[in-house]
Amino acid sequence: MQYGILVIDIGMTNKKVAVYDENLIQMDAVYKEFKPLSVCDPDTGAAIPVHDLAGMDSWFVQQIRIFAQKYPLRAVSVTTHGATFVCVDKSGRICAPCIFYTYEPGQQFHDDFYALCGNKNDLQKKTCTPPLSALINLAKGIRFLQLKFPAEFEKTDVILGFPQYWAYRLTGRKAYEPTFTGCHTYLWDYTADDWSSVTDRLGIRSRMPELSVPACSSLGKLTSEAAERLGLDPSVIVTAGIHDSNASLLPYLGQNSSGDFILNSTGTWCVCMHPVHGKAEFSEKDLGKIVFFNRSALDEPVKTAIFTGGLEVDTYVRLYQKTCNTKDFPASVTASLQTLINEKNVFILPEAVRGSGQFPDSEPGIYENGIFYPLADMQSGNAVPPILSDREYFFAALDLSMVIQTEAALFRAGLKNSTDVFTEGGFRRNILYNTLLASVLKGNRCFLTTMKEATATGCAMSALMALTGKTHTEVSGLIGIDRTPVLPVDIYGYEDYKAEWLKHAHAC
Numbered sequence: 001m002q003y004g005i006l007v008i009d010i011g012m013t014n015k016k017v018a019v020y021d022e023n024l025i026q027m028d029a030v031y032k033e034f035k036p037l038s039v040c041d042p043d044t045g046a047a048i049p050v051h052d053l054a055g056m057d058s059w060f061v062q063q064i065r066i067f068a069q070k071y072p073l074r075a076v077s078v079t080t081h082g083a084t085f086v087c088v089d090k091s092g093r094i095c096a097p098c099i100f101y102t103y104e105p106g107q108q109f110h111d112d113f114y115a116l117c118g119n120k121n122d123l124q125k126k127t128c129t130p131p132l133s134a135l136i137n138l139a140k141g142i143r144f145l146q147l148k149f150p151a152e153f154e155k156t157d158v159i160l161g162f163p164q165y166w167a168y169r170l171t172g173r174k175a176y177e178p179t180f181t182g183c184h185t186y187l188w189d190y191t192a193d194d195w196s197s198v199t200d201r202l203g204i205r206s207r208m209p210e211l212s213v214p215a216c217s218s219l220g221k222l223t224s225e226a227a228e229r230l231g232l233d234p235s236v237i238v239t240a241g242i243h244d245s246n247a248s249l250l251p252y253l254g255q256n257s258s259g260d261f262i263l264n265s266t267g268t269w270c271v272c273m274h275p276v277h278g279k280a281e282f283s284e285k286d287l288g289k290i291v292f293f294n295r296s297a298l299d300e301p302v303k304t305a306i307f308t309g310g311l312e313v314d315t316y317v318r319l320y321q322k323t324c325n326t327k328d329f330p331a332s333v334t335a336s337l338q339t340l341i342n343e344k345n346v347f348i349l350p351e352a353v354r355g356s357g358q359f360p361d362s363e364p365g366i367y368e369n370g371i372f373y374p375l376a377d378m379q380s381g382n383a384v385p386p387i388l389s390d391r392e393y394f395f396a397a398l399d400l401s402m403v404i405q406t407e408a409a410l411f412r413a414g415l416k417n418s419t420d421v422f423t424e425g426g427f428r429r430n431i432l433y434n435t436l437l438a439s440v441l442k443g444n445r446c447f448l449t450t451m452k453e454a455t456a457t458g459c460a461m462s463a464l465m466a467l468t469g470k471t472h473t474e475v476s477g478l479i480g481i482d483r484t485p486v487l488p489v490d491i492y493g494y495e496d497y498k499a500e501w502l503k504h505a506h507a508c
Contacts, residue, residue, distance in 0.1 A: 001027065004071035005463045008060060008166060009456045010080040011244070012102075012268065015056060017063040018453070019071050020460040024478045026453060027071065030063050039097045042148060049100040053086070057169070061229060068231040076222075076232075077239040077463035078166045079247040079455055082183045083136045086165035087145070087156040088174070096145050096152040101135045102353070105144055113143055117186065117201045121287045127196050128280050128293035128301075129184045133355030139186035139198050146202065159207050163241025170238045171220040175211040179246035182295035190280045190293065190301075213240035215297040216250075216465040216472070239466050242297055245271050245304075247458035250297045251451060252422065254461075254476020261420040262413055265454070266427035270309035270406065273302050274413040290357055291412040297462055298472060305409035307350065307357025309402055310426055312364075315352045316398055319378055323388045330395040334489060337396040337432060341497040345369050346387050348401040349505050358408040362505040366397075372504075399433045404498055406437060417443035422483065424449045439488035450482040 001021045009016040018029035034056060036049035067073065083101035086094060110131070114120055117139070120131045135141040138161075145153045160168055161180035168174050182188045187208070189196040199205040213219050219240040227234040242250075248265050253275060262274045273294065280293040280301035294302040320330055340346055347367040351357045352375065354364070364375040368385045377383035387394050410421065421444050427433055428448045438446040451457060457479060464475050 001071065003074040004067075005460045005467070006064060006067060006073050006076045007456045007459045007463070008076070008078045009244075009459060010056070010078070010162065010166075012081050012100075015059070016456060017060060017067065018456050018460075019067050019073070020457070020464075022464070024457060024460055024464060024475070026456070026460075028067060029453075029456075032059055036100055048097070048103055048148075051084070051098040051100065053094060053098055060166075065231040073232055073236060075237050075239070075463040075467045076170060077459045077466075078163045078241040079244050079459035080162040080166075080241070081244055082162075082180065083138050083141065083185075084162040085138055085141060086160050086162065087153060088158050088160060088165070088168070089155045090157040092168075092172075095155040096149055099135060099141055099144065101138075101141060103144075104134045105140075109144070109147075110140070113140055116143075117198045123186060123196075123198070124287055124292070125282060126189050126191050127186050127198065128182070128188075128190045128282075129186045130290045130292050131288070131355075132184060132290065133353060133360075136356065137184055137186050139202065142204060143202060156207055158209055159204060160209065161241070163243070164209070167219050167238050167241045170222055170226045172223045172226075173211065173220045174209045175213045175219055175240050176209040177213055177215055177240040177242070178295040178299045179215050179243040179297055180241065182293070183243050183246070184292045214299060215240060215242040215246070216462045218466045237463075237467060239463050242459055242462050243294070244455045245273060246294055246297050246302070247456075247462065248424070248454040249273050249275075249302065250458040250461050250472060251454070251476050251479045251481060253296060253298060254472040254474075255479075255481060256420075257473055259420065260416065260418055261422060262410055262415060264406065264410065264421055264423040264427075266309060266423060266425035268308065268310040268314075270307050270402075270409065270427070272305045272406070272409040272413040274304070274415070274419070275300060275302050276414065286412065289412055290360065297458075303414045305358060305412040307359075307405050307409055308353050309405060312350060312352045313398060313402065315375070316348065316394075320388055320391070320394055323378075323384055324391075328391070330391040330398075333392060333396075334432065334435070334491075336392040337400065337436065338491065338493075340393060340396050340400065341491065341493045344493075344497050344500050346393065346397045347501045347504050348397045349501070350401065350405060358405055358412065359505045367504045396432065399430065399436060400497065400501070402427070402433055403436045403440065404501055407440060410441070415441075415444065419444055421446045422449050423447070423486075424451060424454055434486045435489055436491060436494075438486040439491045440494055442488065446486040447483040448486060450484070451479065
C-alpha cells in the first residue's frame, strides 16, 4: 500500500469511516449507528429530532486516529445524505440545531413557504427542485430554523452543506460544492448559475459561502489543529465533499462516459439518476412531480426521480411480521405474481412518507377486494387485510407496487428505448422485482451491478482524482463493476393491473 484515502460516509442512521488504497480497494471500515437527539419545539412542545454532531465528531476523531497509525493516509473525503446543513457562527462554532429532514412541520408551513418564496412550478423550473414533503427541501429547513429558533439562527455567519461542514472542520475553509448545492435545495438557480431568488426571499444570500469548489478537487490541507487532533500529517488534502447519490453515480460516469444509462440506486430511497449531457430542462408534464436535476461530480445535469422504496418495503415487512408473529422475511414466486395480476383485486399503494415520491396524492395502504385498509390503521392493529396472512401473495403485491413506482421514476428521469438500466443496492437481491422490471421494460437492457459500497467507493474516487489529477475515466478503470443481465419472462396482463393500481393511487 503506497498511500491511503480516508472516507467519512454519513448516512441517516449508520455512519462509516473507511480506508481505501491507491487502487480504490477498501482496506478497512468501521460503522456506528447514531440515534437522533431532540430539541423542543418552542411553540408546541413537540420533540424535534436533531443530529448528534458532537457524538459523530468524537467518534470520527477516535477512528481516524486508529487508522492514522495503521495506514499512510494522504487524502480525506466526506460524503453525506442530502437536505442537511449546519449553521456556523463567526467563531466557527455550531450555533443552531441540525434538524432531521424527515421532520414534518405541517401543511401550513409549506403553504407559507411558497407564499414567501414563490410559485412551486416557477421554482421547479429555475432551481430544478420539486416540492418535497417534510424538510427534504433544504431551503425549507433553513426557513424552519428562522421561525422556530430565531435567536440561534441570527448568530449564523455561514450556512454549510453537510459534507462541507465536515470539510470545514478539517481545513478551516468555508465552501459550497455543486452536487450538494444543486440537489433539491431551492437554493441554486440553474438558469442563472447563481444563488436563487429563494436566498433573497429568506434573506440568507450573505450567509451562503462565497467559495465554490468542485467535488473532485482539493478544498485544502488539514489545519495544524486538525492534523494534531487526528494524528495525521498536515500535508493531507481534503476534498470539498460530495452528495451521497452523486458519489454512487461517479464510477458509472467513468465507465459509461458515452452511453445512455440510468442508475437505479435502491435503498431507503430509490433514486433513478439519468446523466443527460445537456441542459437541465423540464417538460410541462414534469412540473409538480417529484422529478429534479442533480449536478453530477463532473458538474453536469442529472435528471433524477425518487421514491422511498426501501422504506416502504421495510414498513410493510415489519407489518407482515407483526401480524403473523414471525421473524421470517416474506418471499414470492412468479406464479403468485401472475395470479395477482390476473385477479386485479389486491393493490399495495404508496407512499409511506406522503409527498416523497412519484405518487404524492396517494394514501398509503392496501386495497383488497373492494376494501381500503389505511397504513396507519394496519400499524395500530385496527385493520388486518387478508393478504397479510399469505406470505407469497403479499410479497408479490409488494413487488408489483415497487416495480410500478420504479417504472414511473425511470420514465420521469427520461428513460428511452435505448437506455440501459443498472440496478444497485438492496433491491438487486430481490429476484422477483428485477425479473418483473426487466419484463415490463421490453425496450431496455436491464443489469444488476455488483459494486459494493458504491457511495464510499465513489467518494474515495473523488479524493483520488483530487490527489492525482487524473480524470474520472482514468480512475474508474480501477473499480470493478460487474454487470449481470436480467432476463425477462412472459408476464401477461401487467398493463391492465397497473391501470387499476393507478386508479386507486389517485395518480395524476
